[in-house]
Amino acid sequence: MNFREIEDWYTRVGDLIKQQRIIDALNKIASLPFLKGNAGYLPRIEELRFTYANMLSYTIKGVPDPSRDKIYNRLLVSVYELADNLRMELISKTGMQLVSMKRNLESDMRRENEDMAESLMGLSFDHELDEMLRDTVLFDDETESETAIQHRKAILRAFGLLWLTDKLSEDDASQVARIFDSPSIPWYEKSMMVSALTLGMLRCFDSRKLILLADLYNADDPRIAQRALVGMIISFSIYDNRILLSNSIMDRLSVLKDNERFSLESEAVIIQLIRAKDTEKITRKFRDEIIPDVIKFNEELSEKLNLEKLMTPEEFQDKNPDWEKYFDNQPGLVRKLEELTNMQMDGADVFLGAFSMLKSFSFFRELPNWFMPFYKEHFAVVNALRDESDEFRKVLSEGIEKSVYMCNSDKFSFILNISNMPEAQKNMMGQMFGAEAEQFEELAGEELSDPYLRNKRIVIQYIQDLYRFFRLHPLKGEIGDIFSLPLEVHNTEIFRLLARDKQRLKSIASFYFDHDHYDEALRIYQSLEQSGESYAELYEKSGYCHQQTGKYEEAIASYRKADLFDTNRIWLLGKIAQCHLKLNNTRAALETYLEQDIFESDNLKTAAAIGTCYLNLNEPEKALDYFYRIEFADQGSPRAMRPVAWCLLILGRTEEAAPYYDQLLGMEPNAYDYMNAGHLAFSLGEKQTAAEHYINSIRQRGGDITSFLKGFVSDGKYLISNGVDASELPLMMDYVRFRAGEGS
Incomplete structure (x- = not known):
């Protein structure tokens, strides 16, 4: 089985369990070709069948059993876990890169004779990390020293273990808790570890990982807590039914029940997840609508204002008074840019298109770095700005760090791309971030006074980081894409229980x-x-x-x-x-x-709707009353005159209709004005005039004779009721076709 087939099988089993179709779920599991000749799983399947059969027998016989619900729930959990184990073993037999990564971790453990807290796949945490956890001094060495390199390797190893360990043992979970309690590990590395827990949960259900996320939601540092909340909310969406069956998880989550902070912050996470689903639409809008308009605007502005001369050094500081006027003449572009700005301020992801091509730096080859929070002391940032001036380095790194509109992943992309920028563009960037320094300070002040706003911004940036990982990482085909799932957390039973x-x-x-x-x-x-x-x-x-x-x-x-x-x-x-x-x-x-x-009664749109309904019901006399009302309020308007003229025409009141069509033909007549004027002339016996109007109608349609003929045939009944001989209708059509060139 390939990966997609395995996932489809696993999803189907999960659906059957959720529907409480236990026999069908066990049959689906037993149907795997992989199990033929495999003595390891078949006895477990039969054991579960036997347990379920006994429970059913006692139930039907009416034997009282106060523990029946617990037995049934344990049975459901056991079927889920059996499917989990089979899924992971099937995946291990594929040629996926993630399988190789996991095997490499296992090999490292065996090579170093590490046997601590073996999990299902025998993974444990390494001794370098254990050494760190004994330290009480914050480790913030961003140099290339051997100690710093060893530290970073240990953190990357821990990330991989949290992610690729199928299910944590109790000892493993305790060791993870030590990581987050340790004063020697900085907030940004702990934040990255939260992402590893979330990835691990998405890869394979693990009650201990989810409980750890729930514990971390109470972390003092909101950057850790909010990331944990996002992981919890996504897990709720994917594992709703399984969470409800886990006593240990439900006991831990019970403290969040009716918790106002949890309820409010969960809403912010859910809304941002919903907003993320519009990212591709925003990117298309930016690419297809805004960028072409900006390019056109720049070209026209450059030509109109002679910008090449304007931007000479001696005139660089001068402002051209025509700029503002020229913007006034571009209301469409201004409106689109304002709309984009408002969307960005609300939390929309407007930068994906700009930064999606900047994820090929070596920094992003280390998968954990996609989840690294940006901080200006990071060794990759320091290295990228090493050759820049002190002032530029300070302004840019601080400006990027404080920016609330760029996610962490894009901040790293921006800094790493600095070396590829022309000097003039660098100077412009430095000036821009320098000018916005005051605004960044104001925003920082707002966050200090409003913890909810601060937490919301953390969530916005983090979910945008997640979006980039799941949509842009080279392993996206193996990891899956949570943003292609419904993620309707608010519709889950667990969310309804917690946030009532x-x-x-x-x-x-x-x-x-x-x-x-x-x-x-x-x-x-x-x-x-x-x-x-x-x-x-x-x-x-x-x-x-x-x-x-x-x-x-x-x-x-x-x-x-x-x-x-x-x-x-x-x-x-x-x-x-x-x-x-x-x-x-x-x-x-x-x-x-x-x-x-x-x-x-003064609403002209309602009057138009009533008139149109009467027309469609073949009651033009009644329709005319309402169209007259519109004409009275909008005199001289062709849109008001057309329905009046048409009603008069089909009612046979041709003399009254004539002045209207004379006026319409003197304005900007469309194809229907010419056709209806032709009908009027035909009804009055003016065949030559009628033919000329019909030919003009065809010209207005771009020479489309077919659409004209379709309309002419449809209107034939009105011509006949106005006294036109029915036998002349096909003759008029053929004459017009000859004149229009079709018959030549």
């Missing part, structure tokens, strides 16, 4: 709704309704979500519920009418629009 404040769900639903994720928003609204929530906005937004996803009958039902609260009545009636139109129920739409018109 419905305001969190409402906030998440609003975020989905505001960002056009209507299916996801609707699921939350339906959940709120099922829990007993009942208010106008809930039904209004549910209806809108249904409408936007094409479920018009359901939308009408929700809108009708909202209407019972007697708020936003006019808006609701308009939406209900739109849904009726989508369902081709013109009569119901008309009745709804007429009801809306009672409350808002």
Whole structure:
């Protein structure tokens, strides 16, 4: 089996267990070709079958058993663990690079005769790290000394062990706790270790890793705590059912129940995970819309303002007064840039496209470095800026470190790319970060006074780091992509148990709704309704979500519920009418629009909708009354004149229609104006004039005779009712076709 087949098999087994289809799950496990002739797993499968059969027998016979639920839950856990073990063994037989990495770690352990706290695959922590943990002095040596190099190797080794150990033993977990309690290991290395725990959880379910993440959420340093929270939230999404079955995890998580801080910060994590799913869309918008406009703007500005001359040294400090005027003439570009800026300030990932090509530095070849928090003393930063001036090095490194809009991974990319920049660009960067130093200080002050804001920014940057790893790392095909999963943590049972404040769900639903994720928003609204929530906005937004996803009958039902609260009545009636139109129920739409018109008789859009409904119901006389109302309010406008002229024409009131078409043809007539003017002339017996108008209609359509003929045939009934001989219709069509060049 290849990796994809293994994962599909494992997912199917998990789905069967979640549905409590134990026999089917065991059969799916037993069906593996790998098990034929393998005496190791078959007895365990039969043991689980036997246990389940006995439990079923006692249940059906009505034998009282107060421990039955515990036995059943333990059985479910055992089937899960059996599937885990089989999955990891199957993966170990593939040629994946991760398998090689794990084997190399195992070889290192054996070579060094390390046998401490053996886990399922025999991995343990190395003696270099153990030496560090005995120290009480913070290790912050960023040099290339032997001690520093050994330290970094030990940290990388520990990262690999936390990530690639399938399940931690109790002793392993205790050793991990020592890492995070040790005063000798700095916050940034501990933060990196949190990521290793999270990666380990994503690779294979491990209750001890999740409990460690829960413990780390209480860390004094928010940079560690918030990373742990992100790992927990992602784990909740993936392992909801398994977490509920684990007594040890549930006991540990119970302290978070109804915890306001956990509830509020979890909301921030969930919203950022949702926002991350729009990253590719933002990148496309930046690449396809904004960048071309900026390039065009620069070219036009350079030509208009003679920038080459302007940027000579003696004039470098001068500002051109035409700049501001020229920006005023580019409202589209300004609007897009403002939109992008606002999105960035809210936490949107706008830099992926710019930095995705800057992940090939040797720094990123060490996988743990994708999760390293940026700090200006890091040896890679020091080395990258070694040849720069002291002032430039200080301004740039401090500016990058304090920047709240770049994630850690991109900060390293930026610094590592400095050596490739022209001197002029370096100077510009130094000036830019120097100018923004005051703003960075203000933001830092805000974070000191608002811990929630500080924690939110940590989460934003960290999730962007994760996004880059899962989308850009060379091993992405083996690691999987959490951002391709639904990650609807708010819909998990574990989250509902821990964060019972419905305001969190409402906030998440609003975020989905505001960002056009209507299916996801609707699921939350339906959940709120099922829990007993009942208010106008809930039904209004549910209806809108249904409408936007094409479920018009359901939308009408929700809108009708909202209407019972007697708020936003006019808006609701308009939406209900739109849904009726989508369902081709013109009569119901008309009745709804007429009801809306009672409350808002001066609304021209409603009048237009009513008129259109009457036209579609073949009642042009009634339609005309509403179109006259529009014309009276918007006199001389072609859009107001067209429906009036058309109604008069099909009602046979040709003399009244004639002045309208005369005016329309004197404005900027479109293909339909020419066609309808032709119908009018044909009805009045002016065939030559009619033919000329028809030919002009074809020209307006770019020579598309087919679309013209389709419209002409459709309108034939009106021509006949106006007295045109039916036998002349095909003759007129052929004449026009000859004149238009088709018959030559």
